[in-house]
Amino acid sequence: MEIWINPACSKCRTAVSTLDKAGAAYTQRRYLEEPPTVDEIEEVLVRLGLEPWDIVRTGEPVAKEIGLKELPKDAEHRDRWVAAMAAHPKLIQRPIITLDDGTAVVARDPETLARVVEGS
Known part of the structure; x- marks a missing residue:
């Protein structure tokens, strides 16, 4: 999975921390530095x-x-x-998480993050 983040964003930091605590495999994309096409x-x-x-x-x-x-x-x-x-x-x-199953979520709330972690 990949997570589009802005490190200055508290919701992004929470999402990254949640993924880290769960041991989820992901890559970060700082989308302000590497804008999407x-x-x-x-x-x-x-x-x-x-x-x-x-x-x-x-x-x-x-x-x-x-x-x-x-x-x-x-x-x-x-x-x-x-x-x-x-x-x-x-x-x-932000943050947007693209999942390996072909879906994506805007992970701004704990419930969405929990679903991402459960699926990883």
Whole structure:
């Protein structure tokens, strides 16, 4: 499994600590330093079963700066949402864990982390 993290994020640190305590095998991706491509974001969205606006941190200042908050959440504008995340990875919700079974989760709560650990 791989976990996309921002080391400054407390939820990311909690997720990493939980995985470490469980002895789970994983790799870390510091996605602000190694931003995902549009294709990688699309793949993660498929694995999550979500749309881009479902995992965008609209409270980030850059979301306002680029007008993302006003962008419609529809198929016509979907590519622009994904492109914004690729160009500004800080917009991506975190942590995201891609699992070996082909799924992924946004691991922001203890229940989701527990399911990840149980499956590892």
